[in-house]
Amino acid sequence: MTASRGLTLHLGPGFRLGHRDSCRGYAMSHANRAFLPAAGLDFLLPLYDPMVKLLGADRARKKLFDQASVQPHHRVLDVGCGTGTFAVAIKGWMPTVQVVGIDPDSKALARSRRKAQRADVSIRFDQGFANALPYSDGSFDRVFSSLMFHHIPHDAKLATMLEVRRVLKPGGSLHLVDFEQDGSRSHNPLARWLHSSERMQDNNPQQILNWMSEAGFLEPRIVDSDRPIFGRIAYFAAR
Numbered sequence: 001m002t003a004s005r006g007l008t009l010h011l012g013p014g015f016r017l018g019h020r021d022s023c024r025g026y027a028m029s030h031a032n033r034a035f036l037p038a039a040g041l042d043f044l045l046p047l048y049d050p051m052v053k054l055l056g057a058d059r060a061r062k063k064l065f066d067q068a069s070v071q072p073h074h075r076v077l078d079v080g081c082g083t084g085t086f087a088v089a090i091k092g093w094m095p096t097v098q099v100v101g102i103d104p105d106s107k108a109l110a111r112s113r114r115k116a117q118r119a120d121v122s123i124r125f126d127q128g129f130a131n132a133l134p135y136s137d138g139s140f141d142r143v144f145s146s147l148m149f150h151h152i153p154h155d156a157k158l159a160t161m162l163e164v165r166r167v168l169k170p171g172g173s174l175h176l177v178d179f180e181q182d183g184s185r186s187h188n189p190l191a192r193w194l195h196s197s198e199r200m201q202d203n204n205p206q207q208i209l210n211w212m213s214e215a216g217f218l219e220p221r222i223v224d225s226d227r228p229i230f231g232r233i234a235y236f237a238a239r
């Protein structure tokens, strides 16, 4: 189901498709909840991996991993894992780590599973939403969120932080990289396109830190920031 320009659809708690968001594609999945797919529109999904690779996403994900001090015995969760590139890379960097990826997009998950199979690594990929994680309390040492948080609707952002905190073990930590809000004002047309969704509007670093604090995270902080060609990104950590 896709919202058309000028229409506002109410799809239940936290999911309202307004006309500005309708410029980007929406997909329905998993109990008919809406989500914004990786490349904005389903048919662009095959282009997602080569496009973000070209834009420097591999470097950003490696940097995020290095910030997390992952240990060989850890169990890690990649929320909004998309096509599984990060999850598969983690197994390459530290093969003994248990990796779980979750995403609402069945098409992206199918790509993830094929990617893991090709790399001959064992990764569990689940279908689900970041604000309703199907995992027990305290079941992960690290949670990663790579270029995912701006896909979450405003109303579900705090719930997402609460869920991430719930599934983290005591002493565990969240590591998140995402665009900063100022991309919508960028002179770079690509950055403007990527940041055109109204969901970018509240994706400013202070707001993300506030959600982390509100969810009960300790020491939420910005660890670093970069300006690859798709616009400014910030790296966050909280425990």
Ligand SMILES: C[S@@+](CC[C@H](N)C(=O)[O-])C[C@H]1O[C@@H](n2cnc3c(N)ncnc32)[C@H](O)[C@@H]1O
Residues within 6 Å of the ligand: 035, 036, 037, 038, 039, 052, 057, 061, 079, 080, 081, 082, 083, 084, 085, 086, 102, 103, 104, 105, 108, 128, 129, 130, 131, 145, 146, 147, 148, 151, 152, 153
């Ligand atoms: C830009 S992609 C990032 C994918 C991957 N993390 C990466 O680094 O390439 C954003 C992903 O978030 C997923 N997503 C959208 N809404 C979500 C939600 N409510 N909960 C979890 N994931 C969501 C999309 O399906 C998409 O795969």
